[in-house]
Amino acid sequence: MINYYHQRIEETEKNIEYLQRRDNYLSMGRLLGFVLLVISLIISISTLKLIPGAVTVLLAIGFVQVVLIHLKNHANLTRENTRKGLLTNEIRGINLEGNNYYSGAAFRDPNHDYTLDMDIFGEKGLFHYINRCATGVGNKALAGWLSDEPTLNTILVRQQAVKELAKKKSWCENLRVELYERRIKDFDAEHLPEIKKTLPPPHNIKIWITASFSILAITLSAIIFAGINASLLLLPVFFNYFFNARMNRFTSTIKIQLEGREKTLIDYHYMLTTLEAEEFSAPYLKNLQEDLLLEKNNATTAIAYLQGLSKKLDYSLNMIVGAILNYFFIWDILTCIKISAWFDKYASKTHLWFEVAGKLEALISLANLENNHPQWNYPEFAENKFELSGKEMGHPLIAEKERVSNSFQWAEGSFITIVTGSNMAGKSTFLRTLGVNIILAQAGAPVCAGKLHISLFRIMTYLTITDSLSENTSTFYREILRLKKILESVREDNNVLLLLDELLRGTNSADKAKGSMAITRELINYKVPAVIATHNLELAEMQKSYPQEITNYYFDIIIDDNNKMKFDYKLKTGVCNTFNASLLLKEIGIDIER
Known part of the structure; x- marks a missing residue:
């Protein structure tokens, strides 16, 4: 697609070059026309003859025409420069180098079910990556689609519309150029x-209007037909003055x-x-x-x-x-x-x-x-609950050359996935990959995957939990509040997909293990689908007690002969047995074995 944009930029640059030359000629033409018009006007006034006067009129008409043509040409030149800027912006966007459109920062909501954890809004977020809206209502609509819960029918009809518009490249490009150039300030x-x-009240206005035009008509009739002094016109003037004031x-x-x-x-x-x-x-x-x-x-x-x-x-x-x-x-x-x-x-x-x-x-x-992204695909939606499988899923905000894609599928009857792995191995990125692709799917967009087959879920996440000085709450208490909201939601509706990263990280290891296992049992009791990333191997051991409900996956690391870590970021079935905290501490001069 980048080659396509380079080709379009070359075509646009040729148009700009032509329009710029034409603009220069028209500028000189305007100057020459103005000089000739002034000279002709001076001659016609000094001679008071018919021919110089006629020439002046013709020159004036010609000058106006040149001005109008110049204005139109300048508008076309501005439009083509805007087009070049937008085409260049597409190349930057594909390369994850930024986007000139709005980032959606105003839509950030720390209390939303998932948008903060999934990096939906803000600089270099998903919204910023997708957004091509020049109006406030457009930004609002797109933000809503990335943060609301649509019906299956809404998703499917959006998909059809998106597919049709994708085939109308020129139409969409021309409209985007016009809108970006205009930068619409929304009408309130x-x-x-x-x-x-x-x-x-309407009857009041009608009486005043009738009186106004009656007075004017009577006054004009009196002046024209009765020969009364024209100063009588002051009567409707005074009346309308007070009417306007009222x-x-x-x-x-x-x-x-x-x-x-x-x-x-x-x-x-x-x-x-x-x-x-x-x-x-x-x-x-x-x-x-x-x-x-x-x-x-x-x-x-x-x-x-x-x-x-x-x-x-x-x-x-x-x-x-x-x-x-x-x-x-x-x-x-x-x-x-x-x-x-x-x-x-x-x-x-x-x-x-x-x-x-x-x-x-x-x-x-x-x-x-x-x-x-022609290599992306549209998702398929299952009518039954607990369907989640994807092939070659990647995170759209990771550069394609660096992106590692993974396949994932719930086993039949399984709806809880425990993902273990060492630090920096890819657990959190995998949760975001799942979440972002489901969000794209439910917005009606193609997904960064070879294939995605899912049920319609309400997504809730637990990834970025921090303390709050303004609210005087610790990290652990904010975790408790978040978990309370999640558990209250799933007790009312189990059609929620939970993406949970390292439960209860703000407490000691013993309480963390016991609490995480208790929460997982609660999710199993309510049959709530969840993907849980953890370092806690005891959580993965729960699969022995719940073999039907729980599936274990892990991310591994490779330690070479020089004790250097290598990450392949590939998701595998089973439980991780290699951890790297001691190696990471050793890299900063702390040996936990001394």
Whole structure:
């Protein structure tokens, strides 16, 4: 895939080179056209003859055309530079060298079932690796998919949509370029309905509007037909002045709400129009298009109408034009009434429109993941519980050259896996590999595995437990709190997959062994599937008492003739018998055998 991006970058650079040359020519053309226009204008004014005047008009028309062409060319040049940046970003992303898109740091939640332990959010986390969303609603949608519990049907229809979008590389690329260039600042949909609350009762407004236009009509008739002095026009001016003053709070509220948001409306309008115009076969994508349909028109038409009303308000920003429009024709009041009616009619639907935009971006992010990793595969989901098997599973955030993939399968009837191994042998990474691939699977994305066959699980983890000075809690007490939450959850619902790393690490070895075994027995009693990484061999010995329920795996180390450790990071069946704490201590000058 990297070769594809290099090829696209070369094509884009050729376009940039052409557009840059054209931009230079057009800049010189604008300068020359301006000079000629000024000279021609001077000649035509000094001579007051027809031919110089006609030439000046033609030059003015030509100059305007050159300016418009130059602006369009410059926009295309900017777009192609953005495209080159995004294509370069894809190469960096595949090589795990970073991502220009948002890291999702705001979505970090230390109390979530798994996102903190699985490094989902934050710099160089899974979200950051996948994310290609330029809007807040897109980031929110993708974050939700990586942290929520979907239904099986939701996962499957997302998969179909992702697969279809992955085939529309150019369409997705063009949309991403436009959105990244625009960097949409999200329209605050939550506050849209509040605007209409400042509007006085409709009958009040109708009376004032009727009075305003009646006074204007009577005044104009009196001046035109009765020959009354034109100073009578001050009557509608004074009336409308007081009317505008009375409605100032109403019009100001709407202007403040719309201030700076016209560009946002244009950006969303572009995005939703692009979605509406494309043909899709995946039901999920078709449903997104249907969500934009209204009774008589569609969302994009409604947004375009509001955008037009917003522009009408801008007309009155000019002091002279604004005075004429407002003191004769109550322009702002009428426009704001129409905007209020728009909010009254559509405010409840805007959430859905923005959600559609967000879901589309999230799907494009997952489709981009598929295109960047064609060797990855989509998971298969089992209808029954306790299905978990994978072939050549790897962690997506480990570089492919360094990644060691492992296969894993629960034996028939087994649902507890004990993973033993020495320090740094790969136990914790294996737990994260399992967790991250299941999270990807349940988001509707391809997984970093040759094959993955799983039941639908709620994931809960126990990996990163630390003390808290702000909460005045020790590591062990925080472990207890975490275990309490886990056990309360599994007692209510055993369709939870637990990924547990070194239970009760904050206490002494004897209590740790007894406590870990008691917790494991509790999980067996409630038939809760779990993968438990541990140094505790007594935990692995439980397989003798529960041969059907427990399966043992381990990660091994090789110690060469020079007492140097070598790790192969390969998962094997059985129990680890080689540990390396003494060797690691020896490397820092501590010999435990002295």
